Amino acid sequence: MDTPAIRITNLRKRYPGFELQDVSFTLPRGYVMGLVGPNGAGKTTIVKLIMNLIRPDGGEIHVFGLDHRAHEAEVKSRIGWVYDVPPFYGDVSLRDTKRAIALFYPKWNESLFNQLAAQFQLPLRKKVKSLSNGMRTKLALALALSHDADLLVLDEPTTGLDPVFRRELLHGLSDLLQDERKSILFSTHITTDLERIADFVTFIRDGRVTLSTSREELMEKWGVVRGGEELVEAMDPGIRRGIRHHPHGVDVLTSDVIAARKAFGKKAVVDPASFEDIVVLMEGRGRHA
């Protein structure tokens, strides 16, 4: 069996007022994993831990089977990264920024970079500070995609991008996965982005993994049961994973849609659960007065 692109085991990190607790998940090679959760859930902390920008208090991270700290340079040479705030020098031109970064990657593909820069309409002679946030993210993407990385670590890459480019980007990432060696870890709070491309999804809330599974399993087994308030009491608590009350009744998230259909028949509507349903209902927010 192939070594996974990322294997995280019991990862812990404590900050004042926040704690990442025993996070574990595996991203197999050749797939896209979405890291989903509300702001402050711990997504960026996980990305920073993978990139060794911060030190874990416990647990292990293996990238392509290698300990990410013991083999830091080797691991990072195979990762393309995009952060929510691209860390580029504002008063340096895009061309010089590219020159400085390209030095580190033996597989740097200059023609691919130029092609992406043209596609993203990046003004290479201009300084980074003249770019909008969205354009800076495009620059980071062009850099991340130009060195034949086996793993892309994308932290909120679609934040600040217009809808047209967001869709183009997602198509582009899907195309990238035609090469079965490539894997993507995609952190976002915009769940609709992930529904287009994620093969696996890990939901995070308050520093804990609430669910980590394949999209296939989610589509098959998870659903939202919509009906009157009596649903809450009637549903087996073992398959009830979240509740949202609203003026017209209640939405209940279930991890066993077949059992729910059997139990309620025509007394309730059972819909497939979207990623957004899972985030909102597990969060327990959305209680309407």
Added chain:
Amino acid sequence: MRRVMEKDLILNRNVILINGAIFAACLSFFAIWEADLPPRVYAGFSAFMVAFLPAVMVTREDKFKAMILGCSLPVERKTIVRARFVLSVGMALVGVLGAFLLGAFLPSSSFRAGDLFAWGPLMTGLAGITLVLSLLLPFTLRYGMKGILIFLVSAQILGAILLVIMQVTQSSADKVLMGKILGALAWIHSLVGHTAFNALLVIFLLATLGVSYLVSVRVFERREL
């Protein structure tokens, strides 16, 4: 390591050149207008100035939060530290050499080439660079720009405390202590130029830089970004 230095030079080229030009203007002023300035003081002052050139890079790293960029590239943190040391020492040596050439060959300069290119000023310049960088780099690698401020404020507070103690107490013990310190400095001063002493001084400076490097690696590996 070479790639890290090249990256830093590409990303900081303009600011290094601008600061170099400002330092050159400043040193030219001293060389021309401060006719009574001893060559060793000129050497020490220029060394102190150019040793702060790496601070320019740190300021920009903080401003653009660009340490994250450096630490996301495929290179170990200890390599980043090593590159920062080599680049800083290299820039400072080039800076001091430039300051000496400026002092020696600038028209109307009060120095002659022989005044500056002598053991005393050379060793003073070398010691100045090494001691400032050895103290400064661990602070900046751990705390960024804040580290430079901590370094400068600590040095000023220490100096102020010493001055106050000397002025207020005026005790004979202080006078004896200060006399001993000044005597030791004068003794060191008289030894500069002796081959054995110069060799010992270079070994001491290299050891100081080595310790500073080891401390810097340790603190930088623990830095969270």
